[in-house]
Amino acid sequence: MAIAFNFAARSDVGMVRTNNEDSGYAGPHLLAMADGMGGHAGGDVASSMIVGALVGLDGESFSGVDATEALLRRITSANVELGHVTEEDPDLDGMGTTLIAILRARDKLVLAHIGDSRAYVVRAGEVSQITKDHSFVQSLVDEGRLTSEEASTHPQRSLVTRVLTGAEGKEPDVVVRQAIVGDRYLICSDGLSDYVARDTIDEILTTESKPGACAERLVQLALRAGAPDNVTVVIGDVVDLNQFVPSDSPQIVGAAAAIRRHTRPIPVTPAAKAAALSQEASGRSADDDVELAEEGPRGRTATILRAVGVSLLAVILLVGGGYAAWSWTQAQFYVGVNDGRVAVFKGVDQTLGPVDLSQPETTSSIDIDDLPNSYRERLGRGITMPTRTDAASLVRNLEVQAQACRFAKSQGRSCGTVPSTWTTPTPTPTPSGTPTPSGTPSGTPTGPAPTSSTSPLQPSSPSISPNA
Structure with a gap:
């Protein structure tokens, strides 16, 4: 029987x-x-x-x-x-x-x-x-x-x-x-x-x-x-x-x-603060270029020095802010797809001009085609994780789903x-x-x-x- x-x-x-x-x-x-x-x-x-x-x-x-x-x-x-x-x-x-x-x-x-x-x-x-x-x-x-x-x-x-x-x-x-x-x-x-x-x-x-x-x-x-x-x-x-x-x-x-959902927080980063300070500095320089009636015209040397000083401040803030922003991105992790397999990425799933702000840290043996469509779509967009440990845990959970799907497909069944x-x-x-x-x-x-x-x-x- x-x-x-x-x-x-x-x-x-x-x-x-x-x-x-x-x-x-x-x-x-x-x-x-x-x-x-x-x-x-x-x-x-x-x-x-x-x-x-x-x-x-x-x-x-x-x-x-x-x-x-x-x-x-x-x-x-x-x-x-x-x-x-x-x-x-x-x-x-x-x-x-x-x-x-x-x-x-x-x-x-x-x-x-x-x-x-x-x-x-x-x-x-x-x-x-x-x-x-x-x-x-x-x-x-x-x-x-x-x-x-x-x-x-x-x-x-x-x-x-x-x-x-x-x-x-x-x-x-x-x-x-x-x-x-x-x-x-x-x-x-x-x-x-x-x-x-x-x-x-x-x-x-x-x-x-x-x-x-x-x-x-x-x-x-x-x-x-x-x-x-x-x-x-x-x-x-x-x-x-x-x-x-x-x-x-x-x-x-x-x-x-379970695949954990984590919305990306809006961090108050040094980069954001630097950008705000840069805008503030630029605003002050624009205001300072306005000549007040009671002041009379400024001397040429003073105007040049002030402009140079403001520009240097803006450059320093932008460079510092950029470094802080880069450092922050490299402390982030997400799970995505690398060469058709599930991988843990370090960084954020974005590019800045020719610069890719992430790189694969570990690539698993999980073939993306062994997962249900809904999982593949989310992985294609990248699933943000708060820590490397959480990302590794997610990959292990996905392996369970992939094993079940591979078995179902081997029996000619849909992946449930x-x-x-x-x-x-x-x-x-x-x-x-x-x-x-x-x-x-x-x-x-x-x-x-x-x-x-x-x-x-x-x-x-x-x-x-x-x-x-």
Whole structure:
């Protein structure tokens, strides 16, 4: 029997956060959700890197053993890359992510899990949690020191004991399950499970027939419950392809799908001040050339000296202002296109006569033709980013979209994105020393928008890290 997922993915920033650090992916043969942590230190980078590394598995033909090996290999490789990125960019030190991934392998499902994100299955009207949190409070429950009810309200319930941080030895739990037509799988971030009662989640899962509507209702319930954290929901219904053919355009949500929008500020630069002073100087010289009735004619020498002095002042101001303006442009970054590939440019996307005010700093391997038309158009105009780190993060997010598009095209399908619109403001730093929930969804799930999906992880033995 040929089977696949009828799927949906939704994500929202929550009621408090300003950026989405969750990443979600839903496709016909792969479901994945990662809840990033690290706040301004790059939780969105971590989650999107891990999810992006798995996208290529969607649609591959695996046996159960092969699928397990392929999934673990991709996760391990992505975790190593996470460590390299952290070493190269000290600003990202402390980032990490949870992960739940479900990969179809013929009539089996391989589930990999690390962190406190959760997976549930609905079978014959009954809902069961099929993952166990890698968290501090869960260890207390296992030891009999807390009940499940006490754990749900424990002040340290966000402390995770195992996540992907780039460090060695952080491997997920892996189980192989039988795929049964009619089963429904839910994977979600703690933005849902921490703020919506379990019986309410069960009711929605068992009564809402369509995956998209079900995911939408769960996200909205989390928001109505006042969830401050990101909330991301991925749903997959196991279907018989001989009876029902689901969409084959994958959905990507949260940090993995978001291209941050940043309007270029109007800076009060030294160049602008110099230009104003130059105009003021020119204005004074013009006024001084006017002869007042009570003064009488000026001497020729005095007039020449005054004119020379004003000209020198104007030249000095213009030269100084020009240098200041050039210096400012070279502190700017944007993401655009270089020789048909996505590149990070240093400078501003403008020319001044024969002088180009920008030059490519790094050119990625992302072919612009592997991205949706809307992304190509925006990249053609240049997407301004406030820092080099933000530009690099955007390129990594675009790689996720490019991988999904390449896969869709290889299957003869259109390149699909998320049926929602995100708006992700600039993140605000989390006060140090305060464990906060992880992830931050961006905007309201109503369609893709090329815009921009939490607390430090310092594992020790045993490793306990605040999951933001």
